[in-house]
Amino acid sequence: MSIKVVLLGAGYVATHLAVGLERLKKRLVEPYGIPLANYKLPYKIEDIEIVGVYDVDNSKVGKSLYEIATQVMGSDYPIPEELKKLKVSRGVHRDSTKGMGFSATGLDDVRGVPEAVDVLVSEWLSLKPDVVVNVITTEYGNSYPSKEVAEEYILSGKSPATHVYAYITAKYASKVGQAAFVNAIPTPVANNDGLLNLLEESGVVVFGDDGATGATPLTADILEHMFQRNRKVEFIVQFNIGGNTDFYALTLEDKNKMKEITKSSMVKDILGYETPTYIKPTGYLEPLGDKKYVAMHLEYISFNGFRDSIYINARINDSPALAGILVDLIRIGKIALDRGVRGTVYPVNAFFMKKPGPNNSRNIAKTRAYYELLRWLGLK
């Protein structure tokens, strides 16, 4: 019994996910980086089947994921042959690639948003995805107060691509009964009251927003460590620099702003007080590639006023980390559908997302969220 998946965005994360899944199916690699790989879930990793990939980059549309993976991972890497069958289809553009400096065309650019919606719904009715995973480049986006406003903005072309894709998922779900939408980027969906309402009523399970990988979840857990000892954190600095498209995008003002909001929101939630914080993607340097460099520094006050200092440096493969948790989010998406769940699920988001929806949810330490997740899944 397979889980059919459509990927939105044919970048690093989608590529690593597709390549990793095939290698896992062939047992060429251990299932490391997949949080629940050692638990018995109703769906196995091998049940995941990618049935469609969408992008707007003109150098990618029409190519196979095999060709794209060869560029991303180098020609020495053993790319699975199966990916030759997966062709990139043209998706929704809006402003999502603004400033990125490559040629991009969306169906919406040519035919307008309403017609683009119809085309994709119709394609999905034949692909029959259970889960839609959004990993396009981070784009700026606001929330809508109601489902009516959401629909009006989306159809009139004033919304980001992520919101158009979410809307397509809603339309598709209302025809086939249900679907799951995993929003791994910061553009608000699970935290977007109006859009979430629209999705929920159309039969969609939503997980989001902004997949929790890299330095931020580690920071969250270290803050929890300080909180549990009642140490007063005096400040936190966290620098990030990488050489992939995502870091390039984040040098653009609007896109960086989205990340910053996400990351700062957690500090007060965990510590219980405000503390001066500098946490944001800091720069782009090409030779770092997908393996970003993170530098973190914090100081705290211990018993009787003594001050301690911590310095953390790391090199972290950005895209594989996100791909790994997507494997579980896809499986849990299908499980949620099987259980008849609609709308968003805080215990899932709390562990897997940097800004867990619904709107105004508390950002607890990941280490706590993990056990809440196991409980929700009935694993503990």
Added chain:
Amino acid sequence: MSIKVVLLGAGYVATHLAVGLERLKKRLVEPYGIPLANYKLPYKIEDIEIVGVYDVDNSKVGKSLYEIATQVMGSDYPIPEELKKLKVSRGVHRDSTKGMGFSATGLDDVRGVPEAVDVLVSEWLSLKPDVVVNVITTEYGNSYPSKEVAEEYILSGKSPATHVYAYITAKYASKVGQAAFVNAIPTPVANNDGLLNLLEESGVVVFGDDGATGATPLTADILEHMFQRNRKVEFIVQFNIGGNTDFYALTLEDKNKMKEITKSSMVKDILGYETPTYIKPTGYLEPLGDKKYVAMHLEYISFNGFRDSIYINARINDSPALAGILVDLIRIGKIALDRGVRGTVYPVNAFFMKKPGPNNSRNIAKTRAYYELLRWLGLK
């Protein structure tokens, strides 16, 4: 309603605890570093009253904690005047200062262990401590299979000072009905089947062994972070170097051995598998003083076989960190007595100790243990 405390060892930790408590009572400092300071417990921090301090260092016995604090913290530091009344009494020696290079005499050296036991029990009957806190220098010690063997070894002089002190606590408790013994050093008490049995039957609550401060609990929580994401930890290195008496002691083979056992035991408990590990106190360098330097490095395998690297460096005030958690252990000791508890309490040890008793207990991540502790205390 006060909690009366006897401190065993008049070193850095005892000094920081005594100084910090007085400054807290005068509201000169915030209660940072005391894990449960923000929760409402039956006993307030201000309820703690130190009624006795024991040591064997001939340069300390007979001096006040005020004099000792002046040496430890420097003459510029505002040592509370109240500590002038607290004189250091002569305690139990055994081999506890072997190789440390200072002149030491215990009651046991002069009169033998059995008479030393009688003297201290009689002193305590007039001091009336609720809680006895062991912070003497780490010494080597084994476990006993039964309470009979424990008693025999202790009285015949073959046991370390810690075990003699625990035995004195048992004798004292059997006269006044109850007492708590907090073992903040690695020498096994809570993990010592025979000794624990003897203590339990005498009416003693025991917390131990080896107070969880410094880099080890942080390492535990970072390992839990890896475990929760199913990342395969390839190795862990953790270096420690400091300039206080404790680090000097750990350059001596036997004492270091005790620490090493404690620290390695947790890795498998948390990760669920063995991983090559180098974790031990590494050296002594005088100018680092009580603020130790910790360097940590680990690598793990993420999704699809990619390898990430983490480097952590820290400067941590060793003794204040331990003093901070002792404030809670003392309060929880009294709470346990009020509840009629005897023997050791895993949910307390699991959070506060590096090697939580009873023997063969699992070493869960501190971040989990914290919520278990709150539950046991009825705070959550």
Added chain:
Amino acid sequence: MSIKVVLLGAGYVATHLAVGLERLKKRLVEPYGIPLANYKLPYKIEDIEIVGVYDVDNSKVGKSLYEIATQVMGSDYPIPEELKKLKVSRGVHRDSTKGMGFSATGLDDVRGVPEAVDVLVSEWLSLKPDVVVNVITTEYGNSYPSKEVAEEYILSGKSPATHVYAYITAKYASKVGQAAFVNAIPTPVANNDGLLNLLEESGVVVFGDDGATGATPLTADILEHMFQRNRKVEFIVQFNIGGNTDFYALTLEDKNKMKEITKSSMVKDILGYETPTYIKPTGYLEPLGDKKYVAMHLEYISFNGFRDSIYINARINDSPALAGILVDLIRIGKIALDRGVRGTVYPVNAFFMKKPGPNNSRNIAKTRAYYELLRWLGLK
């Protein structure tokens, strides 16, 4: 035989310099951080006498350096009483405080640049400084092709405050015969062909630009270490964050741009090839204060293609470091005057400056420059 000094800017650096000099005169502190303190120079540290301080911040003008030092260093710090006599005079403003958010008025704002020049020249004729030290906040500034253009721009009010101050020094020197101008900020003076020509012909010795302290000289020496072993540096990342006025200023686009040019210029000079580099002041976080946090990461290729990684983290007191080298620059300024030198001196700049003048000079590693400096001074 004293050296009379006028300080431009009454910020952190000026304050640390003034406080440190008085404490050195009283032998309250060792002369650490002064590179040539252990060599026998014609002038001793105690010969330095600050005779004037200029600023435009309305909360500083008219106050004594004692009052300002109390704010900067806290009221617990033992500020030398001598600083009560040193009052801050009103100086030149131009755009130097733009965006800094405090109220500032320069003589030039009230009377125009030409009259401001006359006022300061006349004041200096009575103060009789040998050396003028520029430590105002970094401001944007261009070079001039000739002394005529320099003069025209400066008098017509289109130049930054630094250039007006340099011009005042030229006018003053042409009256008294000579003076030294030490430019410790990035705004080009020693690298400014037109302005340098004007200064040289007026009898001025110029050292500049941008005092070499903090992480950049260390980076330079580490790059030299790589160069000497023919290791191929693949990339360098260097983050900086601090909480002093200077870091706040550098969050403003123009001011940051000045720093960035300075810092990147050295990499190719030392390594002999271009390498991808991200080196710039990265952020402002108030609680870090004057003790900035620096994080650096580089990778290089070693023998037979193997790749090594280095991570450096540091906390560095920014202003004292600069104040320390100013002590030597002031002494060397006077020595140069005594020798009849005019214009700028590369062997001095090469060690003490991040962007050593004259224009287009090579940025050699500091470790080499040190021995060149000793040679120029006749110390080796």
Added chain:
Amino acid sequence: MSIKVVLLGAGYVATHLAVGLERLKKRLVEPYGIPLANYKLPYKIEDIEIVGVYDVDNSKVGKSLYEIATQVMGSDYPIPEELKKLKVSRGVHRDSTKGMGFSATGLDDVRGVPEAVDVLVSEWLSLKPDVVVNVITTEYGNSYPSKEVAEEYILSGKSPATHVYAYITAKYASKVGQAAFVNAIPTPVANNDGLLNLLEESGVVVFGDDGATGATPLTADILEHMFQRNRKVEFIVQFNIGGNTDFYALTLEDKNKMKEITKSSMVKDILGYETPTYIKPTGYLEPLGDKKYVAMHLEYISFNGFRDSIYINARINDSPALAGILVDLIRIGKIALDRGVRGTVYPVNAFFMKKPGPNNSRNIAKTRAYYELLRWLGLK
């Protein structure tokens, strides 16, 4: 015109050197990590020809370097076919493998030292090496007061293998007129008055002792950086852990002692004063392999008594780094012979060695030594 080389020890360094040289000859790799690769020397890298390799490990003797390289670098690594012709011959044992836990037999074990000397001299007379390179496992060894004592100790079997090999080189050189001996390990040769005298009189050029790679030269250069700014270094900690044979050997007391002496000797030489120092190989952890982890921490006093902190962490490929400088040492060995030099050469040792001979030489910063070396070579 080739340079013929005999390698003593068929471990990691010898393997990396042999593999790297072949790959350089085929232009498969750039000459990174070879300090003087970009200078015009009388001998090119390609001129180096390895004509013999000696070891005592019974699992290596008789095998080709190709087979050994396959074990060291993995079977995926493209080992040059040329190494199939290079067979490992049986060499001198003494106590050099004590405690290492593998089966080893030397010619000396079977026939005694004098006969082993004769066998090797005779083999070398047919191999005709210009340069002999010692990269056997670090072993404990003392200095001799005179050449007579040296010879007596060596022939009576009381000397370490390194000294026997040096003696063989002397005997060989006295027959063919000259030879160079490069001692890349800490066992004293260039710092060994008696042995050096014997070698010099036999026509041998000696470079030594202990090839300067890894963290120590970097530490030296950072100390020079502090010295040049007159910063008072309060302490230095430097930890090292690796997973190669060399680190395993250094867990053995005697061998570690040799390293420690080497490393501490430089601190006072560079700074000009003693400072508390903890620098030594710290541990062995197998999965780190040849890429050791180095953690360093130092604090210093800056101007006006302010204290700064530096933390350095690195992962460094140990053996390739040493192999890279051996390429130059071999070439310079031949150049020295061509110039008629005998005995040891401080300007060469000062840059390339951790403990530069002759005995009691000053350990200057590498960054200075580099320019002295260029001068000696006539390159500057």
